[in-house]
Amino acid sequence: MSKKETTRHTNNFTEWIVCTAEPIGTVDEPHFVKMINGLNPSYKVPCRQTIRKLILDGYKMKKMQIIEELAAVTSRFSLTTDMWQASARKQSYLAITLQWIDNEWKLRNVILDFRYMPKNHSGENMKNVVMETLQEFKVAHRIFGVTTDGALNMVKFFELLVMEMGVEKPNTFWNCCAAHIVNKVAEVAIKKEVVTVDKIRACVIYMRRPTIREIFLATIKPATEDLKLPLDVSTRWNSFLHMVESAYPRRHELYDYLSAQEGAIRDEVPSAEEWIDMEDLIELLKPLKAVSALWICELAKDMLVKLDECLRLSWEKPGVRMQVPMIARLLDPSIKDAYLPSAKSRTAAGTMLKHIV
Structure with a gap:
């Protein structure tokens, strides 16, 4: 087997380990090694140290690709974060996801990190973890909106995050996940x-x-x-x-x-x-149940399509760049009073909203 073929097989094998969440120790399991040798006797299964190094190298390379891609984005980003707990071991993890609209008007997203949270799940601790991640990916100064559940520690997290980023709240706003609100009811x-x-x-x-x-x-x-x-x-x-x-x-x-x-x-x-x-x-x-399903699936998709059509038609018109964030804020009744304080601003956003819905 040529060196090129060996490298290709090893890369495919490493990808299988990562994408199926197989333990790295699989490479040392005798029956697994026997199966691989039966399929291709000339291929030698790499040791766990080699696989571990390939996984880490692949992660670093992919991370650099994401950083370069985010640097090329001309728009700002929305951040979504949520706390998850593995019930078996009672271990908590914080998922950090970034969303944006690319130059082709397609909604994009990427998971920046899935961080283990052994400490107290306070707003301060979550702020430190999220801020560290945003700085690693060089997007901390470009966050437009933050979506979380309505827990008090998440509300505190947002307040501390805004202070850490050194921006005014009207320039970075918080949304409570609508499906979480329905679930709380x-x-x-x-x-x-x-x-x-x-x-x-x-x-x-x-x-x-x-x-x-x-x-x-x-x-x-x-x-x-x-x-x-x-x-x-x-x-x-x-x-x-x-x-x-x-x-x-x-x-x-x-x-x-x-x-x-x-x-x-x-x-x-x-x-x-x-x-x-x-x-x-x-x-x-x-x-x-019907409302949550509608919001998560059909309504969200329909609103994105209509908003996309509106922006495509109106992007070059004066003032639209300021009206778009106003519309987004108007759609959330929990924050519209804070971010649209004047009757004039509400009228402008409401007029624009009529063309969408």
Whole structure:
């Protein structure tokens, strides 16, 4: 095998390790090495030290490419950041994403960093991490808007970030994610029925056991093999509604079966009255699910298309460069009063907005 072919195979192998999140130690696994040798006896699987070096070199090269690409962008950037937790190890990570519109009027985005956050998740700590990342990519002075959830530490993070960047708030504005707001409304509704919610969740967990599920299916008449009881996930929007909607049609069978079981599960079975309360909750959550889906998918895409058309037609007209950020701010009711203080500014933005929507 030529050196060129060996390099190509090794690069492909390294890309596979990275893109599939395989552990680097895979290269030392005997059965894996045997499989590769069987496919191509002349290719020698590189050691983990070599793969590690190639991954780090590839990261550095890609990072430099991104820095050069961002430097060539003529517009300013929007920043999105959110905190995530790996439930298995309770480890927290801060995702930092940059968005912008390129010279071809295409919406672009790139994940700048996915940073481990072992410290307290205070606004100060998040500001330090984000600012360090923005400085590494040389875009700290070009941030136009910041989108986060509505948590108090995120609000504090934005205030500290603006102070660190040394800009006035009207020149860098904060948006609270609309889908997060809708999700918070749903959480308030769910908390009012927390006892019944906990009961349904306990029943679903119990019924998801393979042996229990098999026995339960045998008791259902007419017979069915379809028993989908998804468990809700706190970080997954609308998952609670999905869980309750799936359990509701089987509420009578679940009551008969679980009430006859031994142990604590008998006390977790929702009563008929509690299921009636769930009917009301389901009807309340349905439109919230529809709104969040509409906002995330269809509405956002439609607004981008219409905004793109408006900008293409009006970009050369005087004053439009100032009206565009005013429109963006007007669309967010939580900040329009702060950033459009005068009646004249609101009228100008409102007039422009009519041409879009």
